[in-house]
Amino acid sequence: MKLEIEIGGQTREVAIEAGEAPGLWRALIDGEAVEADARLLRPGVLSLLIDGCSHRVVLDADSADPTLHLGARRIPYTVEDPRSLRFRRRHAGAEGPAVIKASMPGRVARVLVEKGQAVAAHQGVVVIEAMKMQNELKSPKEGRVADLRVAPGDTVASGDVLAVIE
């Protein structure tokens, strides 16, 4: 299995295959051969031994881009099969209307614009509230509210699209 892994700001080419015994893996990482002994203690919790060095790795796979907790470090990463559609799409670069996404999970406290309305850059669009804190989402550019997907009282998840500015 060949993978391209974006991790810690770098892209690594990793080829990996199961070794002779259960739990043993052989990897080529940017061409360098590495042997790893990996045991899944319970789902998402891995004990990884590489040349005697012991690593506790916890997988946090719920968000769009998965995250590893390697010891005390929190490391977001992306894994791509170089042939996959998503990979090509990401690497094609995206242009188009500006999308305003929820920066945290919460409830919509206020909607400050109407659909079709003209907005200035940095103008407030939606206010999200969670845990006694309010967060105002602003328009990234001058434009027009092409879509408005939430109303006051709605519950939103982090990353949900709230509005689209053209």
Next chain:
Amino acid sequence: MKLEIEIGGQTREVAIEAGEAPGLWRALIDGEAVEADARLLRPGVLSLLIDGCSHRVVLDADSADPTLHLGARRIPYTVEDPRSLRFRRRHAGAEGPAVIKASMPGRVARVLVEKGQAVAAHQGVVVIEAMKMQNELKSPKEGRVADLRVAPGDTVASGDVLAVIE
């Protein structure tokens, strides 16, 4: 769903169905109507509210007969659908040769008899060892070793049949 539950030495007739809202259940237990609010916190861990009384119930389902941890109490039980085959088989009563089962998980330290050999009641048959402790399994009756299913060094689980005495 109608069930016959053997629990704490008693047999209870329980009919149960989901209530109006998620987590609510309506039960008839030996004819008495009971409402329960049950939330599964994670697999096997249940928060049960009955008339305001709060119970933490943990299911331990791995053994042949499942066990509940109700607060600090450990309660083995069996659930039977009255129509099931197993139910009828259990209740038919079993007769026949004596079966010697492992009383604990462990490794077979010694086998004290041979297949076909005559044995006296209470004669040692197999010695199991685990955690620095040895446990000698004895024949429950006088007879003959009709079957011997383990050899020294074998690993056995609790309840595994070690030998059959006819």
Next chain:
Amino acid sequence: MFQRILIANRGEIALRILRACRELGIGAVAVYSDADRAAPHVLESDEAYRLGPAPAVDSYLRGDLILDIARRSGADAIHPGYGFLSENAAFAQACEQSGIKFIGPPSSAMRALGSKTLARQAADRAGMPRTPGSVHGLASLDEARSVAASIGYPVMLKAAAGGGGKGMRAVSRPEDLPSAFDSARSEAERAFGSGEVYLEKLIERPRHVEIQILADEHGHCVSLGERECSVQRRHQKVIEEAPSAVVGPDLRRRMGEAAVRLALTAGYTNAGTVEFLLDEDQNFYFLEVNTRLQVEHPVTELVTGLDLVHLQIRIAQGEPLPFTQQDIHLRGHAMECRIYAEDPDNGFLPSPGRITRLLQPGGPGIREDCGIYEGWVVPMDYDPMLSKLIAYAPTRELAIARLLRALDEYVIGGIRSNLGLFRRLLRDPDFRAARIDTGYLDRLLAQPAPLHPSSAAPDNAAAIAAAVFEAMKPSAAPSASVAPASAWKSAARREATGGAPRA
């Protein structure tokens, strides 16, 4: 002896009080909102009753419903915890009138000390040092001008009903006073329903040092030493410790005596905290009284060896304090981290949601007062505190080392937490040297975070772990051989030698 205590709270503090009830053989009655049906305090309670929908105004702030449940469940007493109704004198009074013991001070003492201006007057009666300034609400801008001129700039405008930094303004020049006065008043009005503000001299680089007191209903009151809570963000405490690194026995005694005097003057009973500012010359100034158990009470428990919730319950039952001031001995050092569901890398935005993974620390010297479990959905309706991680050790240095060890064992997945903030804070040279004041953390956060010692070059381990997780996915295709045999030779040879320690 109480038969049953209703715990009018949620989260870690509800669980902590519930455990005290268990230990004293008292039934624990929990209440919950719809967001908390699966909360740990419900799971571990003896009885649990629904209050209402998730928002606090519909549930944990509904004193009427809570009193009704207390009556109907046969509870003798109500423990309010902290927050919610804990400093609500009207609720305490309603309990008193219902014959249900409110585990806290009498409502009269709560009223006398709950307003900051009234508390400043009480401090004067107790002969206690306080910051120069007014002890009544300012009637007008003119009065504000004249008070400010008499005490000298810089000054602080504060809301009498205040808390959490609302209605508070620092003013360094006379020309800024009018707008600050107006905005403080209107903010206080909005937040607390009272626009009363007063003025005090601003203390430069103060430490926040507070004294824990315990008073029984027989006129005995003791102080249990201080807590230093100078590490704050937006007036919210982040790390608390006992003892303070800069408070010696003499200062401790003087602050303790002042706090006890104030409590006795005000007819205070049960547990309470008298907060002070400590300036760079070791002068202390009365700040306010928290008429309840505090979040940070565990650090006092660890250095005194006492259980404050047990003692609160016993005091409320009318028992006299089982010790005198001379019996209180502080030993070792304790430090607490408030673990929050917030994202320090993203403006400290809240991070409610499902906890998908949870690995918790344990072992020597670690106490965790926790309100979460793996699978729990942290509601968006309440404050973001998940847990309190507390370390005890013989010295401050070792308490810090122990907290860092425990933080390294701690993993919270699915939501963001501020664990990383503590890993940074506890390694900061200024914090380690106890060079802290209430502005310390904001100054630290204004600097870029130092790189993690080993994060500069993300090592192979992370990439390999990611690949292993990918390869273990049920969907992963059976892999063909990916490397020429020769590439594995040295590895295979190394493996054949057995343990293969590094050379």
Next chain:
Amino acid sequence: MFQRILIANRGEIALRILRACRELGIGAVAVYSDADRAAPHVLESDEAYRLGPAPAVDSYLRGDLILDIARRSGADAIHPGYGFLSENAAFAQACEQSGIKFIGPPSSAMRALGSKTLARQAADRAGMPRTPGSVHGLASLDEARSVAASIGYPVMLKAAAGGGGKGMRAVSRPEDLPSAFDSARSEAERAFGSGEVYLEKLIERPRHVEIQILADEHGHCVSLGERECSVQRRHQKVIEEAPSAVVGPDLRRRMGEAAVRLALTAGYTNAGTVEFLLDEDQNFYFLEVNTRLQVEHPVTELVTGLDLVHLQIRIAQGEPLPFTQQDIHLRGHAMECRIYAEDPDNGFLPSPGRITRLLQPGGPGIREDCGIYEGWVVPMDYDPMLSKLIAYAPTRELAIARLLRALDEYVIGGIRSNLGLFRRLLRDPDFRAARIDTGYLDRLLAQPAPLHPSSAAPDNAAAIAAAVFEAMKPSAAPSASVAPASAWKSAARREATGGAPRA
């Protein structure tokens, strides 16, 4: 300062030492058998190396492999924990010869105190009370007869190399001596490779009380008070506590001074325990020395506020003790339960296997030194200890209440454990009154267990929970209505009123 310590152990004690290393900034090198690849001590280590197959003789007892890994991984020191190689003087000597520090006493002191007869001679040199009897191995049955006659029956035959009750025989009449002498000798020969046995006077209903000592390499030695470990089953400790309910300051001082004298006489360094029997008249008799850290060390840590593993490491680094005897103050009460994978309802048979559910206690005053996690497969190859649950509280009564509270929070599923035994023990009136001796637990277990207060009539809750679990199974058929509408009426009405507390 050590750079790296190899931990030659497994389970909770390996994890506990590993945490101490972390806290002191020292790298922790773990070793593991094939049964322990997924063990917590491997997961949390900095480096981990395979020893060999599961049986201890092929892994944790392989001193040669362990020393080799220490050398190759660059470890400066080896911590042996307890059990395995911890009292193996030859291994300690091999470490000394390899220039790797053995964290424990010098091999010479281990030899001088490791044999019980040599230790009795050392006790005599230190002027320490011991049980009447021989201080050398018995050469013949005739010698045994004459010693027994001189001290008077009943007597105990004991193996000089003994431990765990092996090679031990109580003899109450002269005519029983010959067969007891033969069987003790052959049992000792089989168990320890040495048939040396000696004779001592049997103390009736003794308490087991032991003194923790710490000695640095500069001639300083202190005692850290006593632990009472009288609750034993088959000579294995089950509950330990500090302080003992029957040891007052004067007795504590005298026992402590005797223990320190013995350590200084024998050239002892590092942590050690001097065990005594205490008779009903408060006379104490030297029993033996454990030349290592003990399982029950946490109760001493909690009442002294010290960290014994930190101190072991510092002593091994050549540091002087950072305190003197006068600095040691005991405060509060600590009690430890040894949680085992064994089935008290079935002859205490071992219960290795997968832990399918694990709910662990926490909160105030609870420490857990634990070597398991949910999903861990408890190997059948080692002793059955899973975890140590330890409570600290201001008084013995509250420590017991706290342990009971924590035990109620604790659930171990998939295997059997002795949690229920502790729930029974801690409620037993004799235990609560501290009317205990080394025979106490065997007498208790000979009585039928009292019924659980609420287990006499298994209430509806258990049956309903079982039915809910059944109905939640993916295979459960969609249920048809099972009751006439009228049966639900009152319940529906109750629900409509909201919280629905019981009347």
